[in-house]
Structure formats: structure tokens, C-alpha cells
Amino acid sequence: MDHPRELALDVLIKVDKKVDKKEELSHIAVGNVLEKYQLAPKRDRAFFTRLVEGTLEREITIDYVIDQFSKTKVRKCKPLIRALLRMGVYQILYMDQVPDSAACNESVKLAKKRGFSRLSGFVNGVLRNISRKKEEIIWPNRAKNEIFYLSVKYSIPEWILRFFAKTYKMDVVEKMASSFIQNKETTLCCLKSRAKKEEIRKELEDEQVVVRDGQLMEKALKISNYDSLYRLKPFRDGKCTVQDESSMLAASLSDVKKDQIVLDLCSAPGGKAIYIADELCGSGKVIARDLTEYKTDLMEDNLERIKLTNMEVQISDARILDKQMIEKADVVIADLPCSGLGIMGRKNDIKYHVTEESLKELASLQREILKCAVQYVKPGGILLYSTCTINPQENEKNYQWIIENFDYSPVDLTKELPKNLTIDTAKDGYIQLLPGIHPCDGFFVGKLRRKSR
Known part of the structure; x- marks a missing residue:
């Protein structure tokens, strides 16, 4: 890894949605590079990772700054120049260990190396201007437009902040927004x-x-x-x-017992299934399913490393009813595909890719899967519904929909939560964990028991 900046540039172009709507997800692109250069010095790997992830994390803020100093708006720049400018500004504003001169010079070198010599002066001019005047940047006026101010400060699309503000007070919205850009252990x-x-x-x-x-x-x-x-x-x-503590908590609320059969419908990468199989201490059986071979391969790799004998991985479309599993499971884990608004701090792509329309589509998909999931639970058994989002349409409304349409009743979670976690809705069978408010990712968990005949 002799040129971590150049590798970072390649990844930033790959994940630029404006370049290709089928762009690679950043965590996959970064992972592929780190795997290829796994023997490279720790310092270079860390620099590459921070440069890519930090630039993506702060993209809205960075674009706001570039547009103040560039006659050509960043969205209209050529993809390579756009990536170079963003990467350079991130180093200038957020990487104290990198001299501003190095951020500028290396960006110019890369522009020339990649065949953009005639635009290298433009790159140099914009970056050096920002470097000289970074203390003079005019930030949005909070009093005039609080949503725009928070969007630029925390690099979150305005529509997502407005969406959060429909449910939560602005001080909670800001705490969540702030948490997404904090360093994560x-x-x-x-x-x-x-x-x-x-x-x-x-x-x-x-x-x-x-x-x-x-x-x-x-x-x-x-x-x-x-x-x-x-x-x-x-x-x-x-x-x-x-595994994040929110996901561990969801798995622990299943409260599995020795020899039970557990079905995890949308399991990849398999954290909850592994947690439960571990709790069963070799007894029972955990069936971990997901839609694609790519996802089940991830789980198989984990299983090979962990060597749990009571867990089995299967490819399966959760939307299609498996008649052989009807009323066969003591516990069904339905941690379903969701918008991921609770984990934006770990996956930078989410905030740029999710749309209001996709929220509605996901809620519909979840119900399609739940229609099958409810049939797999034995009478008296448990259905655990969870998501890694903070969207009521995908969470509370779906949870209530199950109660209204199927033979399930809520399970009081009050005594099942960790001692230092108190959430009022636990008595109603569900909890909503919020990033920045609780010490974990944003996560919804609802627990229901199928009524005995």
C-alpha cells in the first residue's frame, strides 16, 4: 500500500452514486482493499480507511465548503475531480496530522497522474483557498433554518432530519445526528x-x-x-x-431455553443467530436463513471460524412460505430488511441512498415476510420482530399490525431489560433504542407470544 491516497480516490469514485447508480457499497469496497493489502503497515491501512470513511461521512459538510470557494459547483465537477476535492478538504478540515500543504500537493499530483493536468490548477486553487480561509467559512445560520444548519453541521440529508423531527423533539434529533459522526469503537x-x-x-x-x-x-x-x-x-x-449491543439485546430478549428450535429468517451476517446458538450451549437448533448465496457464505465463514455445532445456514426467500416449517419453531427471529436509519453512523452509504419512497416500500416488504413468519411459531412460542431503524412505519406500526391481524399478544419486557436501561414502552412489549440517547445503535425490538389453542 505505497499510495493510500490513490487507493482512497479509487474507492470514492466507485461509491459515487452520481457516477453509477449501481455503485459499490463503501464498506464492501473498503473491505476489499484492506483484504488485498492485509500485510501492509497498520499506519497506511488506517490512513486509507479513515480517508475514505471520513470523506463519505462528512460529504454534505465538505460539499457545502467547496461550493463556497469554487466557481464550479461540486456536483457538476468530473467524478475524479469531485473525489479529489472532497478528499483534500477532508484532510484540511479534519485530519490535523496531515499538513494542509501535503493535502493540496498530493491532490494535484493525483490529478496530473490520472490525466487531468489541465484541471490540476483548479484543484490546487480551490484547496489552497480553503486552506488559507478555513477560519472564514460562513456556516449556516441556525436561527434562520435549523434543519439546514443541522444538515451541514452533521452531514445528514435535510429530509431525514425533517423526518426525525416528525417523531422526536429537536434536541433528540440533534443528539442522534451528532452520534452518527462520532468515532465508533x-x-x-x-x-x-x-x-x-x-x-x-x-x-x-x-x-x-x-x-x-x-x-x-x-x-x-x-x-x-x-x-x-x-x-x-x-x-x-x-x-x-x-455485534453491537443493540443486536445482542434483541437476541437476548428471545429468552431461548435448552433444546428449543429457533428460526432466524433474515439472518446475515448472523450475529443474533450466533448469540442464540451460544446461549443454547450446544443444545437445540438454530436455523439461520437469508436470500442470497453471498449472504449465506458470510454466515458459513463465521460458522467455520466459531465452530458452533447447533447452527445451520440455509438459502431461503423469506417472502415465500415454507410449509415444512409451519408451527415448528419455538422462537422465530424476524430481523427484517429495513431502511437502516439507526446504523447510519456505521454505514455511511445509508443516509445518501435511502429515500422517503423506499421507506414505504420496505414497510410493505416487511409485512409480506411477516405473513409467513407468524405461521412458523408453535402455539405458545415467541416471535421477535426487530429492525435497525428508527422509522415508526417500519417499527411500531408493523408491530401493532401483527397484534391486530394474527393470534399474537405482547410480552412485557420490563424485567427482561438490562438493569441500567429503562424504556416506558417495554411494558407494551416493544422498545425503540435511539443512537445518541442510548449507548448503542438505533434498534427496534418487539416481542410477541403466539396464543395457545
Whole structure:
């Protein structure tokens, strides 16, 4: 990885929606590069990753700044020039360890190297102007337009902020928006069937990883100051897996019992299925399904590393009723495809790709899957409905729709939540976790019991 800036430039062009509507998702594009250069120095890999992810995370803010200093609006620039400018501005505004001169010079070099010598002066002029006048940037007036102010400050599309404001007060909206651009530690779920938590902690600390306990779940460890997960021995040995505490909490609320059959309908990458299989300690069976071979391969890879014997991976379309599974499962996990508005801090693409129209389409898709899901639960069994979004249409309204249309009743969650988590709606069988308010991703969990005949 001799030229991390050039690799970052390639990824930023690949994920630019304006270039190709079928663009690659950023976390996949970044992952592919890191896998190719897995033996490169940690410093170069970290620089590449931060440059790509940071530039995408702050794209709206960066474009606002560029448009103040460029006669050609950033959206009208050629894709390579647009990516170079964004990447350069990110280094100038947010990477203190990079001298402004280096950010400008390297961007100019890349423009020339890629055949844009005649535009290298434009790149140089815009970046040096921003560098000289960054203290003079005119930011939006909050009093005149609060939504626009928050959009530029936290780099979130205005329509998403307006959408949040329909449900939550503006101080809550700002806390959520702020949380999306904060540095995120990696959360690990320690698998008790493989090793004790303290053993995993010691192995991580022996590798100079910074480790602290999670804030909600006993099995959670937060880690930072590491290069690659696959360079960490406890991860390679299958003693832990990556999983946010919100997802762990959802899985724990299933409250599985020994020898039970669990069906996870839209499982990839398999965090909840693995958590539950681990809780079953080798008994019972967890069937983890997803739509495509790509997704099931991800789960198979995880399963091979973790070596849980009571979990099986299957390809299946959750919209199509599997008659052989009707009333066969003690617990059904329906963590369904959703808008992902609760995890925008981890996946930068979401805020730029999701649309108001897609929210309605997803809510409809979820109900299509739920019509099948409700049939797989044994009488007296549990249906756990969850999403990683904070959209009432996909969450509370779908939860209520199940109660109104099928033979299910809410399960009081009050005593099942962690001691330091209190949510009023738990008594009604569901909770909405909010990023910036709760110490985890945004997540909805609703628990229902199928009525016995």
C-alpha cells in the first residue's frame, strides 16, 4: 500500500452514486482493499480507511465548503475531480496530522497522474483557498433554518432530519445526528461456549488492544487501537464475534431455553443467530436463513471460524412460505430488511441512498415476510420482530399490525431489560433504542407470544 491516497480516490469514485447508480457499497469496497493489502503497515491501512470513511461521512459538510470557494459547483465537477476535492478538504478540515500543504500537493499530483493536468490548477486553487480561509467559512445560520444548519453541521440529508423531527423533539434529533459522526469503537460479543470473557479480554490486552466493558450487555467488550480483526487471536480462534449491543439485546430478549428450535429468517451476517446458538450451549437448533448465496457464505465463514455445532445456514426467500416449517419453531427471529436509519453512523452509504419512497416500500416488504413468519411459531412460542431503524412505519406500526391481524399478544419486557436501561414502552412489549440517547445503535425490538389453542 505505497499510495493510500490513490487507493482512497479509487474507492470514492466507485461509491459515487452520481457516477453509477449501481455503485459499490463503501464498506464492501473498503473491505476489499484492506483484504488485498492485509500485510501492509497498520499506519497506511488506517490512513486509507479513515480517508475514505471520513470523506463519505462528512460529504454534505465538505460539499457545502467547496461550493463556497469554487466557481464550479461540486456536483457538476468530473467524478475524479469531485473525489479529489472532497478528499483534500477532508484532510484540511479534519485530519490535523496531515499538513494542509501535503493535502493540496498530493491532490494535484493525483490529478496530473490520472490525466487531468489541465484541471490540476483548479484543484490546487480551490484547496489552497480553503486552506488559507478555513477560519472564514460562513456556516449556516441556525436561527434562520435549523434543519439546514443541522444538515451541514452533521452531514445528514435535510429530509431525514425533517423526518426525525416528525417523531422526536429537536434536541433528540440533534443528539442522534451528532452520534452518527462520532468515532465508533468495535463491539465484540464474547461467546461463553468458547471461552470466558476475562480470558478473551486478557488475550486482547496482550495484543495491545484497548478494551473496555460494554454498557448494556454482559457479553459485550468494546475495543479500539487495533489493525485488523483477523490479526486478533481470540477473533481468529472463534471466541468472539462482532455485534453491537443493540443486536445482542434483541437476541437476548428471545429468552431461548435448552433444546428449543429457533428460526432466524433474515439472518446475515448472523450475529443474533450466533448469540442464540451460544446461549443454547450446544443444545437445540438454530436455523439461520437469508436470500442470497453471498449472504449465506458470510454466515458459513463465521460458522467455520466459531465452530458452533447447533447452527445451520440455509438459502431461503423469506417472502415465500415454507410449509415444512409451519408451527415448528419455538422462537422465530424476524430481523427484517429495513431502511437502516439507526446504523447510519456505521454505514455511511445509508443516509445518501435511502429515500422517503423506499421507506414505504420496505414497510410493505416487511409485512409480506411477516405473513409467513407468524405461521412458523408453535402455539405458545415467541416471535421477535426487530429492525435497525428508527422509522415508526417500519417499527411500531408493523408491530401493532401483527397484534391486530394474527393470534399474537405482547410480552412485557420490563424485567427482561438490562438493569441500567429503562424504556416506558417495554411494558407494551416493544422498545425503540435511539443512537445518541442510548449507548448503542438505533434498534427496534418487539416481542410477541403466539396464543395457545
